[in-house]
Each structure stands twice: as C-alpha cells, then as structure tokens.
Amino acid sequence: MSMMPIVRSLRRVMLFVLLMASVIGMNGQVFGQKYSVAQVYGGPGSNLGQFNQPYSMVQDAAGNLIVADVFNHRIQKFSLDGTFVSTFGSFGSGNGEFNQPHGLALDATGNLYVADRNNNRIEIITCMVFPKPISSAIKADFLGIKKAIPLI
Numbered sequence: 001m002s003m004m005p006i007v008r009s010l011r012r013v014m015l016f017v018l019l020m021a022s023v024i025g026m027n028g029q030v031f032g033q034k035y036s037v038a039q040v041y042g043g044p045g046s047n048l049g050q051f052n053q054p055y056s057m058v059q060d061a062a063g064n065l066i067v068a069d070v071f072n073h074r075i076q077k078f079s080l081d082g083t084f085v086s087t088f089g090s091f092g093s094g095n096g097e098f099n100q101p102h103g104l105a106l107d108a109t110g111n112l113y114v115a116d117r118n119n120n121r122i123e124i125i126t127c128m129v130f131p132k133p134i135s136s137a138i139k140a141d142f143l144g145i146k147k148a149i150p151l152i
Contacts, residue, residue, distance in 0.1 A: 041065060041082045046072050049084030056104040058112070066112065068101040075101060075114060075125075093119050 042051045052071035059065055064085060065078045074089035075098075089098045103115030112125040 039082045041067070041078050042076070042084070048087055049076065049078075051076075055102050056115075058104045058106050060106060061110065066104060066106075068104050068114065070100050070102060070117075073098045073100065075104070075112075088125075095123070098123070 042049050042054070044050060044052070046052060050072075051067070051069050053069070054067045055070045056068040057065055063080045065080075067076045067078070069076050069087075073091040074087050076087045077085040079085050089096060089101065091097065091099065093099060097119075098114065098116050099118035100116070101114050102117045103113075105113040107113070110126075114123045114125060116123055
C-alpha cells in the first residue's frame with residue numbers, strides 16, 4: 001500500500017493549519033485587528049441554556065438574544081449578559097413544536113418567524129414575552145402561536 005495518499009492528505013492539513021494561523025493569527029488577531037471574546041452564551045448539551053447545534057439568532061427590542069437550537073428542537077432566549085431567560089418548543093409537528101428549527105426573523109411588531117425545517121413550515125410566534133422555562137405539556141396557544149404556514 002502506497003503512503004503517498006496519506007502524505008498528500010497530511011500536507012493539505014498542514015497547509016490549511018498554516019493558512020488559518022496566518023489569517024487568524026496566533027496572537028489574538030483577526031485580519032490584523034486584536035480581538036477578545038466578549039461574551040459566551042450556553043454550551044453543549046440539552047439542559048436549559050445549552051445547545052445542540054445553534055443555528056440562527058435574532059435580537060429583540062430589549063436586546064435579548066433569541067436562538068434556534070436545531071437538534072434540541074426548541075427556541076431559547078438569553079439576556080444581554082448571557083444569562084439564560086427561557087425556552088419554548090419541543091420535538092413534534094403540532095403548534096409550538098419543532099423538527100429542527102433553523103431560521104429566525106422578527107418583524108417590526110415583535111412577531112417571531114421560525115423556519116421549522118423538517119416540518120416544512122414557518123411558525124409565527126406572536127408572544128415575545130416568553131413564559132418562564134416551560135415543559136412541552138403547556139398548550140401552544142399560551143405561547144402565542146398565531147399560525148403555522150405549511151411550505152408544501
């Protein structure tokens with residue numbers, strides 16, 4: 001068995017690492033600008049305030065960060081200082097349930113639009129005052145579900 005494919009792969013990896021080191025910089029710089037991490041929200045997992053592939057984010061009028069947590073099938077809300085505020089949604093296809101929520105958008109009146117990828121729909125959430133951390137047993141109308149728009 002020839003070692004050449006392995007050597008080529010290793011060269012590519014080394015080249016990529018060197019390229020990234022030159023772009024990012026080994027001394028806390030990106031494109032010549034110094035940086036520091038200002039805030040960290042959540043971490044890996046499925047507990048409240050943790051993520052399993054966060055995908056899309058929007059900021060509400062109060063400055064809270066609203067995050068689509070794809071594989072936990074929920075939407076989470078964090079305050080400006082990174083503190084977990086609340087969550088809603090669970091796995092499913094009913095109102096207030098998601099199957100991999102991806103895209104988020106807010107309109108001028110505060111409605112939250114959630115692209116519910118594997119349910120092939122957009123859910124419009126009218127109540128931006130999330131309830132305190134809730135279980136999936138709470139009815140969707142309490143969450144302010146205006147309507148679910150099927151995309152098929």
